[in-house]
Amino acid sequence: MTTISIIIAIFNRKDELFELLNSLSRQTDKDFEVIVVDDGSIIKLLPTVELFEEQLDIQFFRKDNSGPGLSRNYGAKRAKNDWLVFVDSDVIVETDYIENIKKNLIKNPCDAFGGADKAHKGFNLMQKAISYSMTSVFTTGGIRGNKNAVTKFQPRSFNMGVNKEAFLKVGGFSEMRIGEDPDLSMTLWENGYTTRFYDDIGVYHKRRTDFGKFSKQVYQFGCARPILNQRHPKYVKPTFWFPTIFLLGYLVGAIHYFVWGNGLILALYGLYTFLVFFHALFVTRNISIASMAIISTYIQMFSYGYGFLKSWFLLNILKQSPREAFPKHFH
Numbered sequence: 001m002t003t004i005s006i007i008i009a010i011f012n013r014k015d016e017l018f019e020l021l022n023s024l025s026r027q028t029d030k031d032f033e034v035i036v037v038d039d040g041s042i043i044k045l046l047p048t049v050e051l052f053e054e055q056l057d058i059q060f061f062r063k064d065n066s067g068p069g070l071s072r073n074y075g076a077k078r079a080k081n082d083w084l085v086f087v088d089s090d091v092i093v094e095t096d097y098i099e100n101i102k103k104n105l106i107k108n109p110c111d112a113f114g115g116a117d118k119a120h121k122g123f124n125l126m127q128k129a130i131s132y133s134m135t136s137v138f139t140t141g142g143i144r145g146n147k148n149a150v151t152k153f154q155p156r157s158f159n160m161g162v163n164k165e166a167f168l169k170v171g172g173f174s175e176m177r178i179g180e181d182p183d184l185s186m187t188l189w190e191n192g193y194t195t196r197f198y199d200d201i202g203v204y205h206k207r208r209t210d211f212g213k214f215s216k217q218v219y220q221f222g223c224a225r226p227i228l229n230q231r232h233p234k235y236v237k238p239t240f241w242f243p244t245i246f247l248l249g250y251l252v253g254a255i256h257y258f259v260w261g262n263g264l265i266l267a268l269y270g271l272y273t274f275l276v277f278f279h280a281l282f283v284t285r286n287i288s289i290a291s292m293a294i295i296s297t298y299i300q301m302f303s304y305g306y307g308f309l310k311s312w313f314l315l316n317i318l319k320q321s322p323r324e325a326f327p328k329h330f331h
Contacts, residue, residue, distance in 0.1 A: 002102045004032040005079035005164075009071035010089040011039045016206065018048050023092045025055040029099040034058040037075040040065030067331055068157065069173030069180040076164065076172055084167055088158035092120060092204040101161060104198040111193035112162040112185065114155025117205035129292035130207050130214050132280050133300045136293075138272070140221075140243055140304055152189075153197035157181040158205050166193050175331045179224030186232040211295065215303045222307025224329060226315050227322040243305035244312075250302075 006024065010017055017036070024034060034056050038045050040063065049060045063074055076084050085101065087093065104113065119131035133139050155161070157173075160181060170187050173180045185195055207214070222243065229236045253265030273294055280293035314325040323330050 002083060002105050003081035004083045004085055004098060004101065004161075005076075005081040006032060006034045006085050006087060007037065007072055007075040007079065008034065008087060008089055009037045009039055009068045009075065010041065010045065011065065011068075012041045012043045012045075013089045014043050014045055014048055016090045017045060018051070019092055020087065020089060021048070021052045021056065021058075023094070023097075025052055026095050027093075027098045028096050029102065032057070032098050033079070033081060035075040035079055036060045037071045038062040039068065039071040067177045069176065070331055072157070073172040076167055079164060082164055083161055084164050085161040086157050087160075087203060088205070090206040091117070091158055094202070094204075097201055097203070100198070100200045104196075104201065108196055108198070110196040111166045112155060112160070112188055112195045113198050113201075114153055114161070114195070115159045115198050115201035115203065117156075117158055117207075118202050120204035120206075123204070123206065125286070125288050125292060126210065126296075127206055128284060128286070128289045129280075129296045130211075131205065132284060132289065132293045133296040134207060136276070136279065136283075136297065138276050138279060139297055139300050140218075153195050154182045154185040155195060155197075159201065159203045162188070163193075166191075176224070176227070176329060177331060178220045178329050179228050183228055183231060186228070186235050189235070190232070211299055214296065215299050218300050219303040219307040220329075222304035222309075223311040223326055225308050226311040227326070227329065230315060230322065240308070243301045244309045245305075246301045247305035247309070 008017070008020065021034070036045070036049050036058065038061065046060055046062075049058060052058055059078065061074065061078065063071065072086055083101075083105070101113075117131070117135065119128040123131070157180070162184070166188060170184070170191050170193075172184070174183050174187070176183050188195060225240055229240070249265065250269060253263075253269060256262040256264070257266050276297050277290050277294055281287060281290035284290060284293070311325065314320045315322065
């Protein structure tokens with residue numbers, strides 16, 4: 001039998017927690033437990049959890065704030081089942097989520113797995129545009145791993161399952177606050193464990209609700225990648241430089257245009273914009289989302305690219321340690 005413990009590390013998000021627990025209460029397969037770890041929230045979350053005590057096998061723990069990774073470790077140590085499934089508090093799962101996880105583990109066994117994220121029909125237009133850019137083949141979403149890289153997929157903590165025994169043997173999530181999920185995936189690989197992508201366990205992920213917050217988030221992701229490259233040099237890829245090259249190429253193109261009147265490079269970016277718009281229009285069937293997807297795509301590429309370049313420079317040129325360069329990235 002495949003036994004599952006859903007672990008939710010949460011800080012404040014009461015309304016999102018209600019939506020997530022509500023979706024878990026509607027599962028076709030109800031044989032699983034839920035562990036909610038309150039990471040020092042200011043808002044009281046226990047009353048929300050108590051609403052589902054009769055519908056779910058649910059436990060609630062409250063602890064001092066330490067960030068999501070260590071809070072997930074806290075929940076994992078208290079889980080009673082063989083598989084730990086981590087979901088972020090801002091996701092909603094489909095009714096066959098648990099059922100499909102169990103089917104996949106029987107059909108395509110592994111030590112850890114992940115699934116996709118997508119936009120729910122109830123999300124606003126900006127959330128849908130951000131969801132597009134975070135999963136598109138034209139952005140970093142297209143190079144971070146997919147079902148074609150079956151055993152080298154890097155699950156993300158918004159939708160990630162790990163065998164409990166393997167998780168505890170590698171020490172769970174590390175001290176990193178940002179990038180802790182790909183860090184865990186690569187640590188598992190280095191210890192001989194396998195990861196897989198399951199394409200029928202997608203979750204609806206709200207992500208950020210405005211472009212400012214989205215920019216800060218992907219900037220932090222960009223900063224984290226060179227740190228991960230130092231920790232796991234075996235898995236460094238040239239494609240990690242793509243957003244930075246994209247950013248620098250745009251700056252060079254702007255200089256060429258305004259100084260020498262040569263617009264060839266910017267014309268290539270115009271073609272890229274054209275492709276993003278029509279691909280987003282094809283995927284979303286909404287011209288407003290497609291238009292906003294252009295903005296979110298450029299924000300993602302520029303913010304990630306700048307974060308990556310800054311981090312690479314601090315770590316490799318100035319020879320700073322990751323903790324010295326980005327103290328807020330660590331517990």
